[in-house]
Amino acid sequence: MKEQIQKKLSDSKAARWTALIIVSFTMMCGYFLTDVMSPLENLLTTRGSVAYFTDDTSVPTDSLLAKMELLAADEASPSLTVESLEKGLQVQYLDCVDGNQQVVEKTVATIASGEGWSSTEYGFFSGSYGYINVFLLMLFFGGLILDKMGIRFTGILSSGLMFAGALIKWYALASDFGDATFLGMNLQVVVASLGFSIFGVGCEISGITVSKVIVKWFAGKELALAMGLQVAMARIGTAVALGVSLPVARMMGEVSYPVLFGAITLCIGFLCYLVYCVMDKKEDASVQAARQEAGETAEEEGFKMSDLKLIFCSKGFWLITLLCLMFYAGVFPFLKFATKLMIFKYNVPESFAGLIPALLPFGTILLTPVFGTLYDRIGRGATLMIIGSVMLTVVHVLFALPVMNYWWFAVVVMVILGIAFSLVPSAMWPSVPKIIPMKQLGSAYAIIFYIQNIGLAMVPLLIGWVINDFATQYNEAGVVTGYNYTVPMTIFALFGACAILISLMLRQEDAKKHYGLEEANMKK
Numbered sequence: 001m002k003e004q005i006q007k008k009l010s011d012s013k014a015a016r017w018t019a020l021i022i023v024s025f026t027m028m029c030g031y032f033l034t035d036v037m038s039p040l041e042n043l044l045t046t047r048g049s050v051a052y053f054t055d056d057t058s059v060p061t062d063s064l065l066a067k068m069e070l071l072a073a074d075e076a077s078p079s080l081t082v083e084s085l086e087k088g089l090q091v092q093y094l095d096c097v098d099g100n101q102q103v104v105e106k107t108v109a110t111i112a113s114g115e116g117w118s119s120t121e122y123g124f125f126s127g128s129y130g131y132i133n134v135f136l137l138m139l140f141f142g143g144l145i146l147d148k149m150g151i152r153f154t155g156i157l158s159s160g161l162m163f164a165g166a167l168i169k170w171y172a173l174a175s176d177f178g179d180a181t182f183l184g185m186n187l188q189v190v191v192a193s194l195g196f197s198i199f200g201v202g203c204e205i206s207g208i209t210v211s212k213v214i215v216k217w218f219a220g221k222e223l224a225l226a227m228g229l230q231v232a233m234a235r236i237g238t239a240v241a242l243g244v245s246l247p248v249a250r251m252m253g254e255v256s257y258p259v260l261f262g263a264i265t266l267c268i269g270f271l272c273y274l275v276y277c278v279m280d281k282k283e284d285a286s287v288q289a290a291r292q293e294a295g296e297t298a299e300e301e302g303f304k305m306s307d308l309k310l311i312f313c314s315k316g317f318w319l320i321t322l323l324c325l326m327f328y329a330g331v332f333p334f335l336k337f338a339t340k341l342m343i344f345k346y347n348v349p350e351s352f353a354g355l356i357p358a359l360l361p362f363g364t365i366l367l368t369p370v371f372g373t374l375y376d377r378i379g380r381g382a383t384l385m386i387i388g389s390v391m392l393t394v395v396h397v398l399f400a401l402p403v404m405n406y407w408w409f410a411v412v413v414m415v416i417l418g419i420a421f422s423l424v425p426s427a428m429w430p431s432v433p434k435i436i437p438m439k440q441l442g443s444a445y446a447i448i449f450y451i452q453n454i455g456l457a458m459v460p461l462l463i464g465w466v467i468n469d470f471a472t473q474y475n476e477a478g479v480v481t482g483y484n485y486t487v488p489m490t491i492f493a494l495f496g497a498c499a500i501l502i503s504l505m506l507r508q509e510d511a512k513k514h515y516g517l518e519e520a521n522m523k524k
């Protein structure tokens with residue numbers, strides 16, 4: 001028989017995996033920038049500069065100079081200034097060691113300048129990712145733009161916004177605003193937050209666009225595996241940000257350098273998306289040709305506003321959306337505070353502290369595609385979501401415990417969180433097309449991301465305020481001596497408890513409506 005009907009470009013394995021790698025790279029750059037500031041919380045909330053020693057300890061330079069002067073009080077020593085502290089300098093100072101005043105000798109590894117933000121300001125900044133998305137309904141409009149204007153236009157727009165937002169964020173951190181304020185807030189925090197908000201619009205709209213790209217190329221094929229691999233590549237971005245940001249900032253003495261690096265990679269990500277657009281055009285042409293050959297003339301009907309009714313009236317859709325809100329509220333905002341948690345609760349030296357939270361995304365890099373394949377072949381999507389939610393809750397309860405403050409314990413708990421963070425996304429995202437048809441998928445993902453962004457915006461704000469007002473411990477002189485993380489971590493555990501409840505309801509609803517969440521995705 002003559003070669004069957006014309007093949008679509010997406011029928012070629014090489015073509016669809018190439019398309020996946022290109023769009024996933026753009027997303028990976030976005031995820032890098034999203035978390036590049038998370039390990040810098042301690043530096044951002046330090047006033048003045050900090051001296052880091054070769055033995056991995058650190059002291060604010062003001063305090064170091066005071067301690068050095070104390071030792072040199074009787075000697076005719078040259079007057080000490082911050083400028084006189086430099087890399088390689090051997091310093092001697094008087095310090096309290098095991099309850100006794102002793103002379104300590106150390107070598108300066110680097111001097112990095114802190115920004116003097118309060119924990120509340122840091123929380124405000126971290127939540128700003130979602131402010132424009134939530135308050136200006138940008139994600140909602142983003143979904144409509146995607147369904148109306150298409151993948152190419154929306155992807156170029158959103159990756160351009162990510163790049164522009166990153167540049168503003170970098171400008172804010174690299175500039176000295178002195179004591180300038182805007183509406184009573186530190187101007188640097190305001191400008192950096194504006195940049196992060198614009199970036200957040202781009203990153204979220206890119207996210208829904210990429211989800212639609214993957215469904216377009218992989219529907220009826222390795223859909224969950226492809227989504228799992230895209231998420232895995234995105235997590236590489238998060239892991240690298242968590243692992244290298246603090247060492248880079250310390251080495252360069254400035255918090256702005258990791259952000260500059262992120263902006264450069266986003267520029268490359270933008271160019272990659274332009275390359276994808278060429279492939280997308282060819283795919284559309286091949287689909288058109290295949291249709292003509294098969295004698296299908298009817299064009300797919302365009303998106304209509306009335307289609308939104310179908311989305312809003314689906315209980316399954318709302319359960320997935322609420323699960324997404326609660327589950328992600330317990331993960332992404334937690335990462336913003338995790339490095340400082342490691343330093344102050346688990347006494348991890350600052351240069352390694354970011355590596356423990358980095359284990360979380362690193363674990364998911366392998367596991368998300370594994371669980372995605374499991375879902376593709378065996379099914380049990382709703383059950384995977386329940387197990388992941390239970391694990392999330394247990395993890396935050398363990399972090400909230402005022403005991404077991406050992407670094408190895410933090411590592412074990414973080415690995416469990418990594419498994420939870422692989423289970424839920426690998427089952428949740430490929431479940432959406434089982435509930436909502438392709439035509440409304442852009443809007444459906446946008447609404448889910450919109451509701452999720454309420455959590456991403458508000459939870460860091462809440463936790464920053466709670467740390468500032470309820471978790472920070474001071475000595476009699478009003479100097480910060482440490483943090484008690486019980487209350488913030490209990491709040492995170494409550495999000496997990498809500499996620500368990502919702503995922504149980506989702507499995508029940510699936511049994512009633514036969515969405516097929518417990519069934520395999522791959523057609524045999």
Ligand SMILES: C[C@H](NC(=O)[C@@H](N)CCCCN)C(=O)O
Nearest residue numbers: 030031034203207231425449452
């Ligand atoms: C695929 C999914 N993405 C999201 O949930 C995004 N709305 C939020 C991304 C935040 C970091 N840029 C995921 O990452 O699991």
